[in-house]
Amino acid sequence: MQHVKIPQDRIGVLIGEGGETMREIEAKAEVRLDIDSENGSVAVETVGDPVSGLKAPDIVRAIGRGFAPDAALRLLEDEMMLFDVVDIDAAARNTNDMKRKKGRLIGEDGRTRxxxxxLTGADVVIYGSTLGVIGAPQEVDAVRTAAEMLLDGAPHGAVYSFLEEKHNEMKHQGMEYHRFPGGQS
Structure with a gap:
């Protein structure tokens, strides 16, 4: 049994209307979720396939970090799918710096995100003081590197060039996209 803590305002998303999302996660990941809506604590108990069960805490964490349940459930698509979090707050000196760095990651009208x-094929969500990524290892690595470049103050143009380069490398290596630009799967 594993315990995951998620923000209070994400409990409803995890449970879903009439418990629908929670039941879907339980069925697909073969786990039992015990959600304490008072403190945001979620106990995850594997009741079936241990490999799927190992992904369940990350599915819960991903929903807690702002991902829609469908995006979080992508973690079950294959064992190579990863969930990663970049802590924006850790790179910031103070509250104003955190807001500025978060703004750099989002970009004008959300364009950078x-x-x-x-360009990577990963799902990217910025929520609170974190940037969350779901995707294949190369996709997640490219987003993490781009985010760290932006947090370190690299010009957006340099980061976009890096992402274009990674995009072309992945295409050249025949890496399948796990999602299509525009969000359709």
Missing amino acids: ELMEE
Whole structure:
């Protein structure tokens, strides 16, 4: 049994309307979820396939970090799918710096975040003081590197060039996209 803590405002998303999302996660990941809506603590108990069961805490964490349940459930698509979190707060000196760095990651009208998704094939969510990524290892690595470049103050143009380069490398290596630009799967 593993315990995961998620923000209070994400409990409803995890449970879903009438418990629908919770039941879907339990069925697909072969786990039992015990959600304490008072403190945001979620106990995850594997009741079936241990490999799927190992992914369940990350599915819960991903929903807690702002991902829609469908995106979080992508972690079950194959064993190579990863969930990663970049802590924006850790790179910031103070509250104003955190807001500025978060703004750099989002970009004007969300364009930087969108480009990270489009050029890597990963799902990217910025929630609170974190940037969350779901995707194949190369996709997640490219987004993490791009995010760290932006947090370190690299110009957006340099980061976009890096992402274009990674996009072309992945295409050249014949890496399948796990999602299509624009969000359709």
